[in-house]
Amino acid sequence: MSTHDNTSHDLEVRDGHTAVDRFEDPGHPEHKPRLGDLDPKANKKAERQVLFLFGISVLGTIGFVIAYFALPPGETPESMRTSNLALGGALAFALLGIGTGAIHWAKALMNDHEKSEERHLQASDAETREAAVNALKDGADDSGISRRGALKGAVVTAVALFPVTIALPLIGNIGEDWDVSKLKHTMWKKGTKLARDPSGRPIKASDVTIGQVFHVIPEDLEEAEHPLDEKAKAVVLLVRLDPRDIKSEQGEGWSYDGIIAFSKICTHVGCPVALYEQQTHHLLCPCHQSTFDVADGARVVFGPAKRPLPQLPITVDAEGYLIAQSDFLEPVGPSFWEREK
Template sequence: MSTTHDHGHDGHEPGDGLGTDVVLREGEDAGRFPNPGMGPHRPRRSDVDPAANKRAERQVVALFTVSIVGAIGFIVAYFALPLDETPERLRISNLALGLGLALSLLGIGLAAVHWAKALMNDHEKAEDRHAQRSSDETRAQAVQVLKDGAQDSAIGRRGVLKGALVSSLALFPLTIALPLIGEVGEDWDVSKFKRTMWAKNKKLTIDPTGRPIKAADVTIGSVVHVIPEGLDETDAPLDEKAKAVVLLVRLDPRDIKSEQGEGWSYDGIVAFSKICTHVGCPVALYEQQTHHLLCPCHQSTFDVADSAKVVFGPAKRPLPQLPITVDDEGYLVAQSDFHEPIGPSFWERLR
């Protein structure tokens, strides 16, 4: 016996494919759909053709080999192309490291996917839901399923495939570990982060030309990327620039709500570190109407008119303010270095 519910009131005839016909067997719950069951299994080419199976195995091995080559390439590039102070060498080094890392990780990912799709068992299976804590018998069955899966993957009988898998997985972590460990003798002097090139009477110059800036040249609403005078003459200009780069903004003095120090601005011109206090990204997006600085990495937002305090996002501290004034010729100069370390938190930082 069966019951048919016709929903033909929408203008469609029952059974025409456009209405909704639900046929229930005797004893079935009208609020549930019947279980359609598993569809018929369709064997893959690699299941019925030994040559196709072997070809798929060679493809997986080739992908793992790509990962191995990428990892080795990363290691070679790390030692053969050390970071240099010139932008060109830095670009080449980053490109080589990025390609090696990408190939290493991509090879493992593609190999795993292709292995699963072409060589492992693809029969669909269904398991009933049960209590979160399985019984001891179920746990033993789970272990057996894992063993069966390993046996089904035939990894024990595929020596070349197993060697490629182990080699790629063994080499890939080195692409992450090497940059973290660093070269032998690397400088861990964190006190360098507590100071920059800025000093009393050090002129503010335009990045990257190094041209000094007069206060009269900065109009209300304008933003200027600033570096300290003489940056290119230092032993490590890129390292110094990474700490000392500043964003200069001119506001209407009446819009300034607060400063981090008395007299640290000049006629509405304020200068703040360009390094985000979250993870060190360059803060460079200025909203003229709201006086907000936005970090493009994680959307931390700072209010320039109110001591660069955080108004949104994950950053926890305001951007450090650089005390500025003008010299006798009208050029903008620093009154001193920043009064606190710039950038994100690090060990040994007091606040």
């Protein structure tokens, strides 16, 4: 088979087959009018639906304000859960109403004719810029916002009120304690006994066998002014290894007879690191799979975390109870905290 003249026929032979080198632009498909384009009642119904959706957003914002004052977080897990659910649910309705209302408006009420323009150089002449401005005006006319006062009022109200959900928590914290240095220290200090979580019972070195894992809190945690806040910073995972398996520590003499303790707070985003693999001595964070080697100073062996888990220096007292030698000597939690050693 011979090759056709591409100039005249736009055809060529490729791999023994005749192929079209270029196609004519088929143009836009035939426009199919929507029900609202043909039936004024359907158009009015769509308008009411958009009003309803923006109304949901307004109610969601109002509900957020009410929940913020009526359901404070409090100090118990139950009160915190209730507050978070109420605030989160109200915020979801506030955002959902705006989003679905805008989408439904665009799909049901705005002009839906497909249009295309040729691509030109970015620098346009004055005539083209004037045409662009006119196109924007035509788009505003297509949206019907100037003719539909109720819709305009609904969208303006919903969008204007929504920032309250962001500003209110910030305003509400004016006058609160902004001393962030408190977040850089924990309850651990020299002589503080290591206790089981959640019972608070002190742990003796003799209670811990090789391969055993303990979730640990300071013994005097309940005496703190804000126990839950302090626990969130001070939680520790304690493991006993065969001393011969310990490759390195973060400080000399920070473990006791193979018993070693590290912060449970992942250095990536602060999730609890609590999955211990006895054969490899690896600790796994369930949130993003950061993996730490307990036998090697809790260094990162996999995942997005950028630094090892801080080690808590421990020893034993005269009665054989495990005690802290000091607080952590580096910040716990995500790596953006800074503290002098």
